[in-house]
Amino acid sequence: MGRKVVLMLFHNDLRINDNATLLKAAEIASTNNGRLLCVYVSDLADTLTKQTNKTPYYFDEMGRSRKQFLVESLVDLNESLQRLSNRLLYLPTDDLSTDKLPSTIDAFTQLCQLIEQHAVTDIYISQTADYHQNQAYKVLQHQFPQISWHRYSNNTLFAVMSSTKDLPKSFTQFRKQIEANHDLLNAENNLTITPMPKSLPPLPDDMIGNSVFFYKAQTFDKHAQHERCFKGGESSAISHLNSYFKSEAPSTYKVTRNDLDNWKHSTKFSAWLANGSLSVKVLLNRLRQYECEVIANDSTYWIWFELLWREYFYWYALTHLQKLFWFRGISQDAPSTCFNKERLEQWQTGTTSYPIVNACMHQLKATGYMSNRGRQIVASCFIHELGLDWRYGASYFEQHLIDYDVASNWGNWQYLAGVGADPRGCRQFNLKKQTQQYDPNGDFINKWQGNKISE
Incomplete structure (x- = not known):
């Protein structure tokens, strides 16, 4: 068997813990002295879908706060990958990075060039409900039929549903079905968490001295930041997870969750869950621990309730595809x-x-x-x-x-x-x-x- 050159394409899984896609990519790349490319492309879907079939309601530029949160998440991911002897590669087609390619080649073309230059044998991605991203994956897969594609579930409580065609038409029906058949909140055992890789295979040799694709974050000035409590990245996500469940906030969540402006009155996990800096399975296990060690009441149940809402809409998006828009x-x-x-x-x-x-x-x-x-x-x-x-x-x-x-x-x-x-x-x-x-x-x-x- 020849040497593997594996490309891990990050999307909404910006973490190294409980990341089955990264672990499996590392394992296959480790065989026969293989190589691993960890890549983030910020607008791959935009290149192939939204920009070619642009709708009148589509926006041109990501908002400042969302962009900063993403940048912080990528910085943290890059630091984690460097500790494991690899690093994040970024295709700089927008202003998420200070380093620009000398050309204006679109993200899809840049990715194709990277794949060809390093003779990539395998591509690893995490499953997503993002219709446009999945369309981009299909085009990329068609472009390189010789490459083996691997998908893993990283962002949901349930890896698969029996059938998206059987998805209940309302959330209430969905919740009752789940709690009758798969009540993870009260299950006997915790959800299985994928271990963090102890190390990662290296980059291809000819990339070691080539810094063009190495991720370098842009600098944000700090004015116009009003009580900014969110900071992107897995490290911040875990810090918030620990502080939240060490407090009394989970036991009063149902009472306080409708507050318009108090940091402590809702869980605030949504941002880290959205880009995959935090694993929903890690979160649920921590909620179960809180119920076991502190208290189980209507408020702790309501956190589970909200996680089921998130789950429902994930499968809803996969079921209805472009109808979502x-x-x-x-x-x-x-x-x-x-x-x-x-x-x-x-x-x-x-x-x-x-x-x-x-x-x-x-x-x-x-x-x-x-x-x-x-x-x-x-x-x-x-x-x-x-x-x-x-x-x-x-x-x-x-x-x-x-x-x-x-x-x-x-x-x-x-x-x-x-x-x-x-x-x-x-x-x-x-x-x-x-x-x-x-x-x-x-x-x-x-x-x-x-x-x-x-x-």
């Missing part, structure tokens, strides 16, 4: 909403006539984050009060949210627009009532200048 969603009828540039800009800039909505939108622009309650409030306003095409709202969230997850984001927007998994149809929130309930003294609105009518 259709105006009518999975429904037979299109919504009675439309595009209006002026109202869209008012919503985006937080200059509507609804102070609670404005405050949430200012918070999002400044921090890249918004509470789940806030997201429901602004989405309901977007669809019902402003009468806008829900896809423009989903795309704006994709641009700015540091915890953007394709399945959860687009699935939830469909849910609220009445074209998705909600059997009750459109869900409209009374904005006055929401304000009275969640910001009765106006503290949140005042802090985030919700009464400000212009920027």
